Amino acid sequence: MAEKKVCDLFDCGHRACGGCGAALAARLVTQAAGTETIVVSSTGCMEVFSTPYPETAWKVPWIHSLFENAAAVASGIEAALKKQGRKEKVVIMAGDGATFDIGMICISGAFERGHDFTYVCYDNEAYMNTGIQRSGATPYDASTTTSPAGSHSFGNKRPKKDMPQILAAHGAPYVATASIVYPADLMQKVEKAINTPGPCYVQVHAPCCTGWGFEGEQTLAIARLAIETGLWVNYEMLEGKITKVRKVMRKPVEEYLKTQKRFRHLFKPKRQDAEIAAIQVIADKNAEKYGIDIKIPKKE
């Protein structure tokens, strides 16, 4: 007997690049959320690669309205479900541009109002759909098409905006960061967010091979290096308090930076020690703030 094909709720056949971190995030998030879910997407890569009319990769009810308004659309859906006595859960899937930048007002309003939804930001650290422009999530010194490295620039001049902290400050009961490289952890966090009443936020690190400049088969390795160097921290916050952090034996940031073309100018034509050191400081501060370093007790 032929084996019955088990399809994901985010189905195959979409148009994402091979090795797309965001597509993997969509699979894991929908799998964690289950069939009783309505997904709201913002404009962006994921929306475009998953729904070229008349095809759709979404096997759960799905809506895309605009770039900036996913949180407001979700507010309306949640209100309608409440009014109709329906039990579906509302999950937003939006990119970092839609979340950190253009959607900020809608997000702030929706979190302040306390709607019951889960907001998942797939963070690939720039506007990838429009051709790799910087966003508020782009890391320090990353070269993008609007923060290019050049004779007078080392790329993006500002560190990443601390979006989880901003939403925790709104009183979000559950805020977490996750990475596609740890799928069980990611799915657990999404489930937890969905089962926590009120507006919850999960920010998922989703490397973009096209935008960051690496081969598609390296996506998971690079996601892992981000965590191992302390440039991405996986943690959980309950009622604004950090309750769980993934600890690591930390590697120097250079090991992460040298894998991606967006940081190539830090190594070629000549090594920029001061800039690499500045990025190391960002990782060190993360390590201290979140306590990610595994401390091995000295032997007597």
Next chain:
Amino acid sequence: MMEITEGSHAVAEAVSLCRPQVISAYPITPQTHIVEALADFVANGKLDAEYITVENELSALSACVGASAAGSRAYSATTSQGLALMFEVCFNAAGMRLPIIMSIANRALGAPLSIWNDQQDSISLRDSGWLQFYAEDNQEATDLHYIAYRVAEDPSILLPAFVCFDGFILSHTYEPVDMLSQEEADRYLPGFAPAERLDAADPISFGMYATPEYYLEFRYEMDLAHKRAKDVIAKAGKEFGSLFGRDYSALVEGYRLDDAETVIVTMGSLCGTVKDTIDEMRAEGKNVGLLKIRVFRPFPTEDVAKALARAKRVAVLDKNISLGSKGAVALEIRDALYGSGIPVRDYILGLGGRDVRKKDIREIVALLERGEGDQFYGLRKEVL
């Protein structure tokens, strides 16, 4: 039941009788009294709806998009700057064929900032795909909400609609209004039950992107729906008339028009002033009439051509201006009368709340008879 009430309050009562399930709005003068009244109805159990107090108008309409797509009857109200902030969502809601109703208490757009009435706001959303109704008085402003929902939610239409009524002039004026009972409203307007909605039991995708192979057809289908809406509005308006005695089957309505040589065309509250002036001029033996445009989108071009076929000359009073061209209503009237040889003159007036009185209507008739038009009317030369 007849009551003397403020226009905004009357509209809020009518909206409440339409049983919206989700209301989402942001305060802006002169719309505020509507959304305050609705909040009060919800707070006191008169209306069983989810009321979302959003952080701006873009979110107000976006929440309606979500609610409507999830299968709930959705409502919002705004004006002017608020409507301008919704620009993107307006096109989006229409493109997704979501029958949201929004009251527009018409107001001028800045700069310079003005809280007073004209119709530039809704006219500027002319091409967004929303049906546009304009009310002459508060009775019409209330009644048009039931009709708007009936038409918008008709499975052959599925388009959102503005019910426009002039800010302050109507919104803040007390008039007698005959209000339907809840039973009457329910008889006319059944519950919203869309064939397609966001539903885990039957997953579909809303708001996908269309390549050049598909986009043109989406716009064509919307235009077809607008064309069908002319009949649907006529039928819905007629049924309203047969049930409640006020017939809204006509998309354009003549007043002392049959033998009129000079015809004034306009929309909104100005129609009342024009009617009074016409009565006076008729008593003086002048053959003047009015053609009132109640529905601006879809534009009833054929009805206008028919109604104006016997006119000798037409003055269009526009409370809007497509800068560098003409008033939006005048452009439509010229299109409707193309080839007829009937002269159409445009008068831009009343912008930013400038009062228009009976003497002004008389003066415009005199200008028209002298062949002078296509101009701003009532300019204060001393401040230019």
